[in-house]
Amino acid sequence: MEPRSIRVKEVGPRDGLQNEAVFVDTNDKIAWINQLSSTGLSYIEITSFVHPKWIPALADAVRVAQGIERVPGVTYAALVPNARGLERALAANVDEVSIFLSASEAHNRSNINKTIQETLPVLGETAHDALAAGKSVRGYVSTVFGCPYEGKVPVENVIRVTEALFEMGVSEVSLGDTIGVANPRQVQEVLEVLLGRFEAKRLAMHFHDTRGMAMANVLTSLAMGMTTFDSSIGGLGGCPYAPGASGNLATDDLLYMLDGMGMKTGIDTEKLREAACFIQEKIGRPLPSHNMQVCQA
Amino acid sequence: MEPRSIRVKEVGPRDGLQNEAVFVDTNDKIAWINQLSSTGLSYIEITSFVHPKWIPALADAVRVAQGIERVPGVTYAALVPNARGLERALAANVDEVSIFLSASEAHNRSNINKTIQETLPVLGETAHDALAAGKSVRGYVSTVFGCPYEGKVPVENVIRVTEALFEMGVSEVSLGDTIGVANPRQVQEVLEVLLGRFEAKRLAMHFHDTRGMAMANVLTSLAMGMTTFDSSIGGLGGCPYAPGASGNLATDDLLYMLDGMGMKTGIDTEKLREAACFIQEKIGRPLPSHNMQVCQA
Numbered sequence: 001m002e003p004r005s006i007r008v009k010e011v012g013p014r015d016g017l018q019n020e021a022v023f024v025d026t027n028d029k030i031a032w033i034n035q036l037s038s039t040g041l042s043y044i045e046i047t048s049f050v051h052p053k054w055i056p057a058l059a060d061a062v063r064v065a066q067g068i069e070r071v072p073g074v075t076y077a078a079l080v081p082n083a084r085g086l087e088r089a090l091a092a093n094v095d096e097v098s099i100f101l102s103a104s105e106a107h108n109r110s111n112i113n114k115t116i117q118e119t120l121p122v123l124g125e126t127a128h129d130a131l132a133a134g135k136s137v138r139g140y141v142s143t144v145f146g147c148p149y150e151g152k153v154p155v156e157n158v159i160r161v162t163e164a165l166f167e168m169g170v171s172e173v174s175l176g177d178t179i180g181v182a183n184p185r186q187v188q189e190v191l192e193v194l195l196g197r198f199e200a201k202r203l204a205m206h207f208h209d210t211r212g213m214a215m216a217n218v219l220t221s222l223a224m225g226m227t228t229f230d231s232s233i234g235g236l237g238g239c240p241y242a243p244g245a246s247g248n249l250a251t252d253d254l255l256y257m258l259d260g261m262g263m264k265t266g267i268d269t270e271k272l273r274e275a276a277c278f279i280q281e282k283i284g285r286p287l288p289s290h291n292m293q294v295c296q297a
Numbered sequence: 298m299e300p301r302s303i304r305v306k307e308v309g310p311r312d313g314l315q316n317e318a319v320f321v322d323t324n325d326k327i328a329w330i331n332q333l334s335s336t337g338l339s340y341i342e343i344t345s346f347v348h349p350k351w352i353p354a355l356a357d358a359v360r361v362a363q364g365i366e367r368v369p370g371v372t373y374a375a376l377v378p379n380a381r382g383l384e385r386a387l388a389a390n391v392d393e394v395s396i397f398l399s400a401s402e403a404h405n406r407s408n409i410n411k412t413i414q415e416t417l418p419v420l421g422e423t424a425h426d427a428l429a430a431g432k433s434v435r436g437y438v439s440t441v442f443g444c445p446y447e448g449k450v451p452v453e454n455v456i457r458v459t460e461a462l463f464e465m466g467v468s469e470v471s472l473g474d475t476i477g478v479a480n481p482r483q484v485q486e487v488l489e490v491l492l493g494r495f496e497a498k499r500l501a502m503h504f505h506d507t508r509g510m511a512m513a514n515v516l517t518s519l520a521m522g523m524t525t526f527d528s529s530i531g532g533l534g535g536c537p538y539a540p541g542a543s544g545n546l547a548t549d550d551l552l553y554m555l556d557g558m559g560m561k562t563g564i565d566t567e568k569l570r571e572a573a574c575f576i577q578e579k580i581g582r583p584l585p586s587h588n589m590q591v592c593q594a
Contacts, residue, residue: 183557212550212587216512253509260480290509
């Protein structure tokens with residue numbers, strides 16, 4: 001495999017903390033994100049502007065976004081559900097907003113309380129306003145490889161919502177294995193279809209490790225030409241659908257593989273580990289990644 | 298990828314229990330192995346005849362081997378260090394004995410208290426006597442991908458000891474990533490060399506998940522034509538070199554991937570899960586595999 005540049009997008013401060021039981025003090029979040037900013041990461045999803053009543057763990061979104069240092073070369077992104085959330089995100093001057101929906105109706109309804117058809121105009125408005133304000137927009141598609149309610153998700157559903165997102169002006173779509181059910185063969189089959197319609201560089205992979213498949217799925221994605229992967233430092237954030245089960249792909253475990261395979265990420269693993277140890281102390285439980293467990297041994 | 302038959306060799310009762318803190322009562326070991334015998338597994342490593350002073354967890358090797366039901370079609374194997382251990386193994390009527398050494402001198406000396414050169418005649422004698430008694434012999438090579446003391450291990454070392462084992466009459470050599478440091482690129486490179494000298498069907502892969510690489514390494518091995526993998530049910534057995542860190546590749550996680558990819562193993566995952574729940578209760582800690590965590594959620 002040719003040496004390649006791989007972009008790792010750190011979602012720990014949002015997708016990680018969102019799924020942790022403990023509320024991390026705002027000043028600690030800020031200090032932690034500042035540490036992440038010095039690791040060589042070029043993309044950090046710092047918070048979510050979904051209404052705090054839904055995600056109390058990130059109720060301090062504005063204060064975090066305003067409090068962190070902005071390191072040149074790092075894109076600071078945040079999840080935004082709609083135009084109202086966007087107002088707060090723009091006031092807090094994030095660089096990029098991430099809009100989201102599901103590939104399956106049942107999950108979309110459960111997560112957003114709307115059908116996919118009802119969701120699209122909301123996202124379209126949000127994307128339009130964000131782009132007009134000079135921000136870039138990312139799209140998240142959940143349940144690409146399986147839905148906790150519907151089971152199998154036809155790839156046509158994924159194509160439909162992905163196309164809609166690109167039409168709204170998003171620069172990249174992150175394909176999520178929300179419940180961590182994908183296996184490498186399925187990943188290959190789905191990507192074969194999607195790469196027939198979309199360029200690899202406009203897609204990102206967002207795997208969950210609930211069944212232990214994330215790293216193998218990343219490996220398959222690399223072989224298919226994918227170069228952007230979302231991960232959460234230390235494996236922060238459990239699985240909301242199976243409490244106690246593992247959730248996010250761990251950034252440090254991902255880096256162990258990418259570095260070992262000679263791929264370039266620009267990330268200093270030692271500094272990343274320091275940042276992992278910092279947040280581990282704040283959440284009060286051992287971070288679940290394999291590489292953190294080795295370090296603690 | 299073509300649908301393929303994959304042989305999963307269950308090492309939980311030996312490599313798993315060997316690394317657990319709790320001594321599992323002999324009757325429980327017997328009941329558990331009997332459950333494993335009914336899952337469709339065709340190979341179970343039931344114990345070790347290394348001297349009980351070194352592995353107290355398996356001090357009841359003879360009673361276990363004599364107490365279990367012998368299900369037709371299942372090979373019951375045990376680790377054997379030398380001719381003395383072989384006597385006990387033959388008296389207990391195991392089907393296959395596994396002899397072992399390391400690809401690195403430092404690990405071999407630490408583990409066996411001999412140089413590799415001193416070890417070979419001991420293994421040769423053991424293999425000879427076992428074959429004469431009508432048993433089959435398997436060879437384990439540790440530290441194929443890295444040594445906890447020497448770091449990198451030249452593949453020539455692996456070739457040397459593997460050739461020696463085949464010359465002794467072993468039918469298969471299991472290549473071990475003892476400290477779980479291998480990455481997929483390294484696995485590919487090492488297998489490219491080894492498969493230039495040995496047939497894939499005479500080799501097995503024994504990955505450890507200490508750094509989260511085991512499943513990706515299995516995937517690479519499958520792509521290289523490997524069809525035999527060692528694993529431990531539920532991920533039983535931590536890493537002796539990094540207490541608290543993960544160790545053995547989990548059988549249930551491995552099966553999730555193999556089944557999802559359409560490979561045939563002959564194993565009933567439901568029955569396997571029941572056996573996992575049984576031993577989990579006996580060891581008094583949650584089994585670490587991803588799929589066991591999901592089931593417990």
